Structures are given as C-alpha cells and as structure tokens.
Amino acid sequence: MKTLASKWMPGLAFLARRLGMTALTLLGLVTLVFAMVKAIPGDEAQVAAGPEASPAQVEAVRQRMGLDAPIIVQYGRFVGRVLQGELGTSISTLQPVRDDVLNVFPATLELVVVTLVLSLLLAVPAAVAAATWRDSAFDRACRVSAVAAGGMPTFWLALLAQYVLASRWGLLPISGQQSLDFTVPVRTQMPMVDALLAGNIAAFADATRHIVLPALSLAAFFGAQFFRTLRASLIAILESDFIVPVRAKGASFTRIMLRHALPNSIGPTVTLVGVLLGMMIGSSVLVESVFGRQGVGAYLTNAVEQKDTYAVLGAVLFVGTAVCISNVLVDLLLLAVDPRIRAAQLQGSKR
Structure with a gap:
C-alpha cells in the first residue's frame, strides 16, 4: 500500500498544483474583466430597462439587478454565483448567459x-x-x-x-x-x-x-x-x-x-x-x-x-x-x- 501511494503521490501533487494555478488564473480573469466592464461608459440599468423607460423604471431595474449595491458587493455576488455554476442573465437576450x-x-x-x-x-x-x-x-x-x-x-x-x-x-x-x-x-x-x-x-x-x-x-x-x-x-x-x-x-x-x-x-x-x-x-x-x-x-x-x-x-x-x-x-x-x-x-x- 505504501509503495502504491508513493507511486501516485507525485502525479497527484502535480495535478493539484496545476488545478490550483488554473483556479487562480480564472479568479484573476473574472476580476479583470469585471473591472473593465464596469469602466465602460453607460448605465447597465438604463440599457436593461430600455431607452423609453422612465427614471422610476430604471431605478426599479437597478435594484432588481443589484446594481445599487457597492462595486465590491456586486463582485462578491457574481463570484458566488459563478462558483454555483450560474453566470447570470443576459440583459439583451433575456436568457441565461x-x-x-x-x-x-x-x-x-x-x-x-x-x-x-x-x-x-x-x-x-x-x-x-x-x-x-x-x-x-x-x-x-x-x-x-x-x-x-x-x-x-x-x-x-x-x-x-x-x-x-x-x-x-x-x-x-x-x-x-x-x-x-x-x-x-x-x-x-x-x-x-x-x-x-x-x-x-x-x-x-x-x-x-x-x-x-x-x-x-x-x-x-x-x-x-x-x-x-x-x-x-x-x-x-x-x-x-x-x-x-x-x-x-x-x-x-x-x-x-x-x-x-x-x-x-x-x-x-x-x-x-x-x-x-x-x-x-x-x-x-x-x-x-x-x-x-x-x-x-x-x-x-x-x-x-x-x-x-x-x-x-x-x-x-x-x-x-x-x-x-x-x-x-x-x-x-x-x-x-x-x-x-x-x-x-x-x-x-x-x-
């Protein structure tokens, strides 16, 4: 048993190291793209509500989408959903991303x-x-x-x-x-x-x-x-x-x-x-x-x-x-x- 474990341990350690690096890479990717998208001029709530929406309707959409929360809270919620396999809903197709x-x-x-x-x-x-x-x-x-x-x-x-x-x-x-x-x-x-x-x-x-x-x-x-x-x-x-x-x-x-x-x-x-x-x-x-x-x-x-x-x-x-x-x-x-x-x-x- 000990010999078998010592045989597989290096390979498992290599796989664990590569998976850890992959997880860090994806986390960095999420952080970078989230920051870039937030920096794009425009209002997501206005886009989701439509060009003819009233200010009250835009504000309702903002609250429903959680866009009224601080940026760090929005980011944390998004990461939590990603970990659950949920990528959110597209505001242009109204379908799950x-x-x-x-x-x-x-x-x-x-x-x-x-x-x-x-x-x-x-x-x-x-x-x-x-x-x-x-x-x-x-x-x-x-x-x-x-x-x-x-x-x-x-x-x-x-x-x-x-x-x-x-x-x-x-x-x-x-x-x-x-x-x-x-x-x-x-x-x-x-x-x-x-x-x-x-x-x-x-x-x-x-x-x-x-x-x-x-x-x-x-x-x-x-x-x-x-x-x-x-x-x-x-x-x-x-x-x-x-x-x-x-x-x-x-x-x-x-x-x-x-x-x-x-x-x-x-x-x-x-x-x-x-x-x-x-x-x-x-x-x-x-x-x-x-x-x-x-x-x-x-x-x-x-x-x-x-x-x-x-x-x-x-x-x-x-x-x-x-x-x-x-x-x-x-x-x-x-x-x-x-x-x-x-x-x-x-x-x-x-x-």
Missing part, C-alpha cells in the same frame, strides 16, 4: 478545431521537408513565408483572403456559415457536424466551403508558429548524439525521421499547441466578425455594444475555462508521451 454561450460556443469550437488541423497539416510536412533539406532553397522559402505569415495580424489576413479569394476570384463564399439553400436539423450547433449527422453530403460540402477561408486565415499565422518550432526541434534531434548509432546501423533517413526524430521532437509543438490555443480562440473571435459567423465572436460583440455585463463576463469566463482545461489536458498528455518531461515534473513534485 450559460445557455447563450453553450448555444454559440460549438460554432467557434468547430472553427478552432478545423484551424488546428489545417495548421498542423501545413506545418508538419513543411517542417519535415525543411529540416531534411536544411539551408536549401525550399528551406529558405519556408522560413521567409513563416516569418511573413507570423507577422501579419489575423484579422488583416482574413480581410485580404475575403477580398481576393471570395470577392475578386469568387472561389469561396464571402461570409456566413452555410448557404440558405440547405436546411439541416440543428443538433450540435456545428454546421459541418450537423450536416454529417443528417447524412446530407451536399450541405456538409457547403459548410466546409464556408469554413475554409476563416480557418485558413487563422492557420496561416498559427501554422507558421508550429513550423518554426517543429523545424528547430527536428534539426536539434537530427544533430544529437543518439542519432549516430541509428545511422551506424544503416537505417534509412526516412526511418530515422519517422521513427526517431519526429516522435522525439513533437513535444515542444504539443506544448505550443496548448500555449497558443487561447490565442487561437481569441483570434477566432475577430475572424468570426469578419466572416459573419455566429459564434462567440458575434455574441461578445453584441454584448459589449449593449453593455451586457453578465454576458461579457460569462462568455469570457467560459472561454477562459475552456482554455485552462485544454492547457491542463495538454500538460497531462505531455506527461504521458514524453518520459523526460514526466521525470522532470514528477521529481519537482517530490521536493
């Missing part, structure tokens, strides 16, 4: 997943080829392209792609999530998934065409980051000492790359995925606004315009929670697949 966010987040999640897949599909083959033919014309072209793509704002790339590929050349839809010609039962709020569940291949193809431009606009930036990290890791592994005996045994370069170099260099890229996932979700909010997609971006934009405090806080907190959970999952994945990271982290937990 939790339900609103759960309704729009799947569309954003679909865009993020497609972006991540496209980023890796662009980055991994290019990084492998660039590391294989290091300092060649192909390698230099890839590095220049990565620097250029990594230095451009995603919303500018989105506008450029929208103008050139959609408006001028007409290759892809200019905006939206799906054409009005297709009616698909909504089950998951993800157009591509709903089309597949309905068995409507034409609707799936149409939803895919609508998501290509937004996903490519994001993938150009994030794929550049993945390419640079993976290329550097591959070159370091190929030049390391443990590759020498593998080459001495007569292994082909393809076998060395696929069986030894790539598996041992994927760790930093996986870590980068976890680090950039939050930025990917944040960037998708801007790209959704450019392409008129009904995700968290449209919801947040409307909430900020309406000074919908609970909607803004709830949406940001929901997204922040998703990002923090994904980061924890990435850390656990790295512990499972990389013995070097596992040894370093677990030894640190023992101290």
